[in-house]
Amino acid sequence: MERANGRQQQKAAPATSTPDRAKRAPRTRASAPKAEDRPGIWTAYGKVLRRFRKRAGFTQELLAYRVGYSLEQTASIEQGRRPAKAAFTVAAERELDAGGVLEDLQEEVDFAKLPAFFRDFGLIELDAVSRFDYDPLLVPGLLQTPEYARALFEANIPALDPDTIEDRVDARISRQKLLTKTPMVDFSFVIGEAALRNVLGSRQVMRAQQEHLLAMGELRNVSIQVMPMTVGFHPGLNGPIVTVETCDHQHFAYFESQGIGHVVSVPAEVSMFALRYGKLRSQALNEKESAAFIRQLAGER
Incomplete structure (x- = not known):
């Protein structure tokens, strides 16, 4: 844990004459980036x-x-x-x-701190006026709790060293400032039922994650919908989708798989992603039904 635990005990501060390089603990190769x-x-x-x-x-x-x-x-x-x-x-x-x-x-x-493959899209989303996100298997990063995110990174293959895990968690949580920034960004999230049922970390982690989703869904600029597993065919079966409109009204799409991200900027292709996302929203539970569904899941754990 990076922060010191608890309050500092009342004691004299270290002498200002201590050399800068004194008492430094060596870093391990695993945790020190080249x-x-x-x-x-x-x-x-x-x-x-x-x-x-x-x-x-x-x-x-x-x-x-x-x-x-x-x-x-x-x-x-x-x-x-x-x-x-x-x-x-x-x-x-x-x-x-x-x-x-x-x-x-x-x-x-x-x-x-963001993974290299995500940085191009990370710059785009900083200028977003709207951001629509569908994920069938995971809670979207902007809605993850630190514990949920940490459970994901700790399970990464190949394994990440502890410092990298903390950097990735910190970067993911820092991005969540987008949800409450001014001027407000319009967010829509469609989350697959499987993402809400799959226990990552522990049942306590998942309950806290589900309660966090309910809290985020109360924000005026955030819409959260659940895609039930019983809906049958829908255009999200091919994988996750993100679409973004920037402040200068440019449109982009983004998807990633197996740690590789793709930014889509060709208008016809972006339009296809937007059409698919619109269909996803129409097939998912509405916001009220989704909140009730998430609340029920949280109560089961």
Whole structure:
């Protein structure tokens, strides 16, 4: 767990004379990305952090103490070996009086945590005015709880190292700011019944996930519908579909399978995806029926 557990005990802060490089725990090969694989924004963030830290007269050890992170974690962020999380940035802004500079960089840091195959579409969805999503087997990423997302990444084949898992979870949860951003984006989600019944992680994880779906469905700009397994043929049997309209009224579609993503921009093909999605919405349970269905499932667990 990256954040220190509980409140810091009342004790004297570490001496500011402690050298920056002292007491650093070595990183394992499994959790340290190769230098050539590290996104440039991680290094840039670290350099800016170092400048503000030195301006404030802090050693790495003192900064780590003040923000509630370990010295090794703080050093890794400053050296660009690991990305900062939003909680670290908020604390560092407060302690170093960074004037919002680190917060401005955080969005780019989060974006660089996304899998490479998703980044092209990730840029597109940042400009969305509408985003329609159908997934037959999984709860869509924008609606996942951290525990559900972690269960997915922990089951990845080939296995991901713990740091990568945490980065992927953090990136997925950070993207969910799209649901409540201003101006509002119009979201529609059609979720296959199988995604709601398949137990990922544990029954407790699934119950929390279903309750989260009910809460998200209360947002004015979010529509959630369930596609029953008894509906027979529908145009989503070929796999997941996402369609997006951007603020300049460009239209895109996106689908992925086995860790490979495809952005579709040819108008005729995007129109085909939109037509299929419209049919999916007409065949799924309506919003009220879907909420009742999810509520019933949550009560069964």
